[in-house]
Amino acid sequence: MGLHGDAGRGGSRAAVAVFAAVSVVFVLTLPPSLPGGDSGELITAAYELGVAHPPGYPLFTLLAKLAIVLFPFGSIAYRVNLLCGLFGAAAASLLFFTVFRLSGSYAGGILAAGVFSFSRLTWQWSIAAEVFSLNNLFVGLLMALAAHFEKATTAEDRSKISKIGAFCCGLSLCNQHTIILYVLCIALWVLFRLFKEMELSLGHLLKLSLFFSAGFLPYLYLPVSSYLNQARWTWGDQTTFSGFLTHFLREEYGTFNLAKSEIGSSMSEILLFQIANMKFELSINIQALAVVACLCLARHICDQSTNYVIDKFAKNLLFSMPHDAIILLRGDLPGNSLRYLHYCEGLRPDVSLVDQEMLTYEWYLPKMAKHLPGIYFPGNRWNPVEGILPSGMVVFNLYHFLKVNKHKETFVCIGLHEGDPTWKENYSLWPWGSCDKLVSSEIVFNPEEWIKLTRNIYNWTEEYGRFDPSSWEAVANEEMWQARMKTAFFIFNLAETANVPANVKTQLYAHAYNLYKEIVYLQKKHPANWHKNYAIACERMLRFHEINVNPEVLLSESIKHFHLYVEKVQDDPQRADILEALRHLRRELQGLRKTKRV
Template identity: 70%
Template sequence: MGRQPGSRPGAAGFAGALGAAVAAAYAATLPPSVPGGDSGELITAAYELGVAHPPGYPLFTLLARLVIGLLPFGSIAYRVNLLCSLLGAAAASLLYYTVFRLSGSYAGGILAAGVFSFSRLTWQWSIAAEVFSLNNLFVGLLMLLAVRFEEATTAKERSEISKVGAFCCGLSLCNQHTITLYVLCIVPWVLFQLFKGKELSLGYLLKLGLCFLAGLLPYLYLPASSYLNQARWTWGDQMTFQGFLTHFLREEYGTFSLVERFWMQSNAVVAVLAGLGLASLISVGNRVLENNPLLYCLEWLSAAALVASQIYTNYSICDQSSNYVVDKFGRNLLSSMPPDAIILLRGDLPGNSLRYLHYCEGVRPDVTLVDQEMMTYKWYLPKMAKHLPGISFPGRQWNPVEGILPDGTLTFNLHHFLKVNKNREAFACIGLNEGDSTWRKSYSLWPWGSCDKLVPSGIVFNPGEWIGLTRHIYNWTEDYGRFDPTSWDAVADEEMWQARMKTAFFIFDLAETATVSADIKSQLYTFAYDSYKEIIHSHKNHPVNWHKNYAIACERMLRLHKADVDPEVLLSETVKHFLLYTEKAEDDPQRADILQAVKHLNRELQGLRKVKQM
């Protein structure tokens, strides 16, 4: 009887070696601290033994907590990043072994693992503390089990494999729910094969169901964590069946919205198909290859060359080993806060990075993080208020319209919350919930780095004093524009660079809109102009809108007719920076109007120069 396609000796060992090579490449590019996205929240949930956002990811949470406790080196975030890289490498090994068993081709297996592991998205998400690499591992495992099931020659062997597969299907659903798209393909196929072979019975089906349910056991972690309520950060209340179901079905996000990240997993299917395609091409010459070691070597080299080219192409994008950008962003923000401040969080950045730094690394334990979005959920304050000492909540749920809901829940708005906590300075990062504008009754937003301070309206804004107070906040040292535009590093960098201009813009906007005397308005414009000028001339690379803001400030100063400022210099700077802006911001809908204004300003500049020459 002939040998099976994937039965060559040493294949499993080679799969392990390939996985080790992928792990080494990933480990060399790991971020040393917290990445962007959901990483900060997932790490914090694991560290605190809380519950992550829907559907809770209990398997990832428990694995991450185990690794955090076992590994004695690196930051807490680095340990979880390392775990994810190892899971991603294991997925590569499984994909290689799957293709090899199907085709008997080493090159096909290498191609599959290379296409998958070193594609940009896979690499990017395999070195971050995210759930995707564990999901990739399950995809590879289910593919391999499907191949082994197809190869099985006895009913007993098929029975054992199908039970293991049922357990793995359940366990995989304890991570990311996109795996459902694979389970719904594999399970009917396996059942049909068993039915066709007359091996499927009611008792057998019951055993498979029990194996599947056994795989779901990690979900018991959710109500256990919710009941203990020891985590300083958690999501949802799973102590009731309805609460558990709400979380499990992602109702707060939109049930079954699974396709959002499916491409990262469908990459595995593409890789397998590519590997099988190469295997089919070389299978024609299998007999020649068996008699010619040189051609075997060339086959290996061709596949290895593809893997190497993928590494070379993606390394510069995925190498995060020297980047602390999201970490720096969070530390900069926390360090800028006065003692005992309240930080009203909004959005993934800065929310998740601040959660990690505050709860896991112990940065600024005196400040208090309050989630704006979470306060709108009924479960948040009953679960979390005890973990927010020193904060008063004038109700049990945030709602723009105060009152008592039909279920008896007392609501409060932002204005009331600020009023009962007036003894502590409050900051909005980034922005405030658009649905609640009640704070405008008694408060104003003044720029404070990448955040805004909520200041009682009776306090008069003093530009000089405020600039002096906040100047130390803008100590960002990263070069503008050096990060991949699609990365969280770029988002953090952009936020910090824009923050540098916020105070100047605030003063300028005050001069434009405030009802003040002409003398005060002139002082405000002068402050704004001086700030813009200092910022623009001290940074060669900066956000493109800085050119536009500075040009407008120069134009306003020109209309003030200040004796100590040369009109020709102001006109020249206005024209120069408007043109620089239009060159770099071609998609601005006002571009044509700006260029038309530049023509008038240019004529005015030429006329001024002629007058000077007379």
Template identity: 40%
Template sequence: MLSPGQEEHCAPTKEPVKYGELVVLGYNGSLPNGDRGRRKSRFALYKRAKANGVKPSTVHILNTPQASKAVNCKGQHSISYTLSRNQTVVVEYSHDKDTDMFQIGRSTEGPIDFVVTDTVSGGGESEDTPITQSTISRFACRVVCERNPPYTARIYAAGFDSSKNIFLGEKAAKWKNPDGHMDGLTTNGVLVMHPRGGFTEESKPGVWREISVCGDVYTLRETRSAQTRGKLVAHPPGYPLFTILSSLMLLLLPLSSPAHSIHVLCAVFGAGASGALCFTVCRMAGPGPGAVLAGGVFAVSRLVWQWSVVAEVFSLNNLFVGVLFSLSACFHCAESVHHKKKFALWGALFCGLSLCNQHTLVLYVVIIIPWALLHLFTHNGLSFFGLVSLGTCFLAGFVPYIYLPISSYLNRARWSWGDQTSFHGLLTHLLRAEYGTFSLAKTDENLNLLKMLWAQWNHCVNDLSTPVLVLALLGILLSLWNRLRCVFIWLIVTMVSIYSVFFAWRANLNIEQPLLLGVVERFWLQADAGVCVLAGLGLSWAVCWLNGRLGRGTLWNTGAWILTAGLISHMISLNHKECDQSGNDVVDRFAREVVLSLPPNSLVLTRGDLPGNTLRYLHYCQGLRPDISLVDQEMMTYSWYVAKLQKHLPGVTFPGRWWDPINTMDKKTFSIEQFLKHNMQKVC
């Protein structure tokens, strides 16, 4: 890492690869020795002549201090997590030829590339200046840059000292991730913030997050050195169409509980999706075992089953995928231009409507629309009036989005997700700007494209089974001899391929962690639907081909039915135990025990999905404990939270517009200490 003055002398004749720059904007205080001399304020990160990056390798669980010293004395990079006096987990790091590492901190020792000068608060320098604990760690953090394009840079809390070690003591926040790997936070912490609106003059401060030792992104801790971590950053749930349909379900068919009603609704969506895939195969190849295979295998596959019995948007998205496939098949097989126009109008409407639910479907829509227009053009069915009609139907599908600004303006909802009364607020919500547009999360995590595609392939093999994939490939091959079949088959193949590659590129979560893999794999459902249709068509066309070449149609048809029944039965027996949640009431019992244990008129500060969502469900949806007030700590950091929800929390006082854990001096913001002082009588 070089300062601007050093760059001129050290740069070789060949232009070096420049990863980026670090700029010091200012210091909170004054230098102990005064302002004599020039302070470096800009530092450039260049590709090193030789890679010095490291990556985790061996993990040791040690029960004696002597064993810990023996491991740390190997001269190898390591991170030690002290769990107790008698137990330490040491993670050894090996050389990584594909990355460069740059370390930042207060220390001037050799391992530090970028020295951050410490300052004295108060702006004065005298003998009476009190010595305070520095908020800058000696080995604060490390930046790791990939040596190959696109030169992705990642930041990690803590840096390796002169002995190549990082120590997290007993009092440091540390934990074991679901995948079994250790992680933790440093005492001073490493905080990051991405401005809203990008790095422009009009940009506004974003939300501060904290980086862990292993590079994950968490919400802020309550205090700088708290031993409890924040929660992993998530994205906003739900979209307007799902909310409207859920509300209608609760109104028209109230069951034993709101959760039960919405779960039934999602199960109906899932069943409808399977039926739509079955109809798609029927329209292209006629009724038979292939159609049942497409719908049946999709219905009882692990992911579809799992996400069709919970209140989530994925089963509705599956339904829209099935409807678009069905309308595309009807449009493709229609015998007259008049019928093609009719199906095109319905398709345009559902293309718009589907985007009111889950935005990933846009990757199918942008392929279907030009395909349909080209198809109409080649059949002399395209006119100016026709284009206007199609555009009108497409825009009509977006009508549910009107619900967002209306609901935000009326402000009757006791729990909201943003302020959509302004165009900027609506656009922010539509683009998920606060959470990463066209990404799963607003992080710099970026996995290898091939690794993500390989994970999806393994999912298809394990969850859909090898015979289904073989039938899908057979369907592609058998379509090559028939132009009518070929066009539709390659439409499906193109959609599934582009979607899978694009999603693998933008799915910026580490799937090596089981929790994050569960987030990613839900989005593979959209591609699974296409694979099941291809498999159903492959089976149907294989039966027709065998019957045409060898005769004995009854024999081949019976064999196809046996194969279909066997595959579906096998998948049911395989997935039923894992997907059957009919007797699972753990979350409900947890929430009830928590909410019933609270004193009367309590103010409850929630943090995390499990306590937050479960308590809100019982409080808002089932009317349990109407005397308490629920305030979400993370949501308080958003500028819209207090403005939109303050009137629904009449007993709660907010001493500012939002909670800013960093800049507590701003007149518009408040600290958690100020919030507690104003509400001390109600705090629980």
């Protein structure tokens, strides 16, 4: 008994040491500001004490709010990032404890905790304000309890551990529902063991059910928050039983889908993906790969410019907006990051954020309209076809919304909902950074004013292609560079319009040419089609004699970048036409140089 007790105390001390060591690494690599993904929405829901997207994550929301209040340092995002880092370290400690408890090996426990904690995905998501590290903590806790139950020698110990485990199983489901896979396996195993030991009485089964149900108590937060309706950002109406079930069962996403999409993913597809991913992650060279991955990931995570990319993206977008504007949000990146800056950091309180997707839900306007003062909603719900539904609900389309809110400038981020083209009746889209401005067709385009207003929006300095393609930083970087290209394309097409006066054409061509040139020459790595676009712009400007650019320069640039394009893209269906244009441009350049010599 003495040796067993000493080993137990030694294991506990080692588990604390593992927690401390992993905590130090995670804390040193925490993003100081907002990560990507759902982080912005989850932090905002916690800060506002609202409800996060289905299934609501009440436990995470309450713990994140506690961290925001108790941690007296760093940004609001940093405090929640820190909380998640501590969750991740605790998960590593529990994993160590489980392996040590079952094997008696300190080295085995440390190896398991280290390989798990510093694998690419675990590390990446343990230091971001997401629900995954808390889910890992619960998995570790349930495994530790299962190991403790396995080693229990008396019926009393098994009874006590099974009750604690039942409560933790219920509590874990107040976070991420994917843990149900672990809960089912462990619960069935525990029940079988109790039955085998003849300790599974009806009374004990009832007590386990009560403890399991008690773990669900945090879900009471959802109807309370929804009833009070004080949060400026929240999701759903849980004040009715059907509304609560809709949210809890994730019916707006599809109960067995991990994310909302037009197609969704079946459970079998998800499991097959996980198996394929495990096969990749757990190769025979795992230790060597883990070391390399850790070094690369640490360098990536510790890169402060990487840590601030999402923050920079959102601030660029937010501060580009004129006073009192309406921003129609679409997509996770602009939506979640802007919500965080607007509601949590208090930036640009004059603008109004309206979620396009949320407008299609019956609960959105009844819950949120009071938090959007100064915006008029000509009905209860957005729908392309206006009218009154059998329930008495009045639906309105985007054209009607724009018409009643013409006193405000309206912008859309990541495009408009494809199902409602009514805005095209009397509005057009003008590029505005990574967003677009909805402008009445009655307004005459003034290129000088527009160029002056938008020029500073495109001061993005991050190198194109420098981030991991699977990261949110890469998405933000791509959005900002493509915004420049989209704007140059818009200006160029406008300049090509026949009814544009010559002096306006001059301004537009010059601005498009400068944008294209900056895009191509500022970035060493960029998509091949940028060469093609710039070459076309140079070639077209040759035909417009009002431009004050040396024709020889335009010809040389056009030839150079058409050549670079056809070298990199071998399967362009227009390849033959481009090669013919190249031959023509080379002859034209030779003729121009011969004329100059004469």
